[in-house]
Structures are given as C-alpha cells and as structure tokens.
Amino acid sequence: MQPNRGSGDLTFTEAARRKQIVTAALETIAELGYTRASFAQIAKRAGLSSPGLISYHFANKDELIGQVVAHVYATGSAIVRPRSDQSDTAAEALRGFVAGSIDFYATHRTHMLALTQILNGHPEARTRWFDQPNSAELDGIEEVLVRGQQAGEFRDFPAREIAVIIRDWLSGALLRMFVTPDLDVAAYTRELVALCEHAVRSH
Incomplete structure (x- = not known):
C-alpha cells in the first residue's frame, strides 16, 4: 500500500501527512527515546487512527x-547558514556560525534531544545518517578558517x-x-564566540 514515489510526486495531502508523521516521530523520540518510540506511540501522538497509516507512507522505521x-539538519541549516553565508568576512562568518548554532540548539531543544536519542539508540545511526552531514559541516567550518587565513584575518594553524x-x-x-535548563544562553553564546575569535585571530 505504500506509495513508491519520490517526494516531488507526492500529492499535497500525502506530503502534509508525511510531515505530520515526521513531526510526531521527532517529538515521541525526544520524549520516550529511540527504542520506545514505536509506530503505535508515534501514531497516537500524530492523532492517526492506526499505526498502519505510518506504514503506508514509510517502508519501515529506519x-x-x-x-x-x-528534517533536523535542514531546520538547523535554515537557521544557521544565513548568518554565516551572508557575512562579508571570515571572522563574521565564524561568529555567525557559532552564535547561530547555539541559537538553534536553544530554540529547538526537542529537535536536538531527538537527534541525540537516535544517535545513542540506533546501532548504525552514525554511519547511516550522521557521518555525511557532520563531515560536510566540518568542511564548511574548515573553508571559513582557510578563507580567514588567506585574507590575513586568522593566524596560521591546521584548519581541519x-x-x-x-x-x-x-x-x-x-x-x-x-x-542546565536555566542556562544564561546569551552569556554563554557571547563567551564562546569570544573564545573562538581569540583562538583563531591573527595577532
């Protein structure tokens, strides 16, 4: 019964239902952990009449x-990338990336908790879903650092x-x-950004 089509071929209703299920899965995993987040629990949170409706849209739990x-990575990228990509200097790009990342963590804690639960709960999570985007993120940070070195903004150091x-x-x-639920995020962000800037800037 599952539609074997690419996301571009989905109807509006199908796309909306898939989004609803993904959101429910994210929230269920964040609350219960990866192992306990069954299709039954996800269907209950999504307000679906049967777990079988999840199987209609997704072949399996993986x-x-x-x-x-x-979804979590795309949401984070939409928040963080503009702060870095629209910067005129490497220093501004690095500042935007660090501050934007912490802002994403602070405003999307459920997203990050779900990601952590998946990473710790699925035996193949790292190789299946995390290694590639994490490597790409490191590549992006390295590119900013190298750009800063070439422009004379940053000191000489091994960028990777x-x-x-x-x-x-x-x-x-x-x-x-x-x-630390009551962490002063603004102060933490300010000091971590300053720490990064002091670590790389050209003296």
Whole structure:
C-alpha cells in the first residue's frame, strides 16, 4: 500500500501527512527515546487512527528515522547558514556560525534531544545518517578558517583540527543546555564566540 514515489510526486495531502508523521516521530523520540518510540506511540501522538497509516507512507522505521534526522539538519541549516553565508568576512562568518548554532540548539531543544536519542539508540545511526552531514559541516567550518587565513584575518594553524575543536565546543554547549535548563544562553553564546575569535585571530 505504500506509495513508491519520490517526494516531488507526492500529492499535497500525502506530503502534509508525511510531515505530520515526521513531526510526531521527532517529538515521541525526544520524549520516550529511540527504542520506545514505536509506530503505535508515534501514531497516537500524530492523532492517526492506526499505526498502519505510518506504514503506508514509510517502508519501515529506519526510513522514518532517516527523515527525522534529515528534517533536523535542514531546520538547523535554515537557521544557521544565513548568518554565516551572508557575512562579508571570515571572522563574521565564524561568529555567525557559532552564535547561530547555539541559537538553534536553544530554540529547538526537542529537535536536538531527538537527534541525540537516535544517535545513542540506533546501532548504525552514525554511519547511516550522521557521518555525511557532520563531515560536510566540518568542511564548511574548515573553508571559513582557510578563507580567514588567506585574507590575513586568522593566524596560521591546521584548519581541519581547529574546525574539529570548534565543533567539539559546540557539542559541549549542547550538552550544557541539556543539563542546565536555566542556562544564561546569551552569556554563554557571547563567551564562546569570544573564545573562538581569540583562538583563531591573527595577532
């Protein structure tokens, strides 16, 4: 019964129902964890009459989970990329990326919690859904750093290694938000941006 068509071939109703299911899956995983997020639980949250309606739109749980991960990354990209891509200098781009990432974490905690639950709950999550976008993100940070070095904005350093460090700092920021609900996000963002700028700027 499942429609074997590309997303561009879906009717408006089918696309809306798929989006509804993906949203329900994301929220269910964030609340219950990956293992307990069954089709029955997802269907209940989505207000569907039967879990079988999920199987109509998605071949299996892995296909649905893949769409959840893709949705989180796309949402984050829509928030973060404009802050970096529209910058005139590498320093502004780096500042926009770091601040934008933390803003996304703060305003979309359910998204990030679901992503973490999937990463920790699915044995093949990293290779299936995370390695490629994470590598692409590191490539983007590295490109900004190299651009800054070429323009004389940044000091000489191994760009890939520093990109990994910045990425690790952001992962630490996400963890801090999870364990500190009343975190002063504005202050944390300000200091982490300053830390990144001091670490790379040309003296």
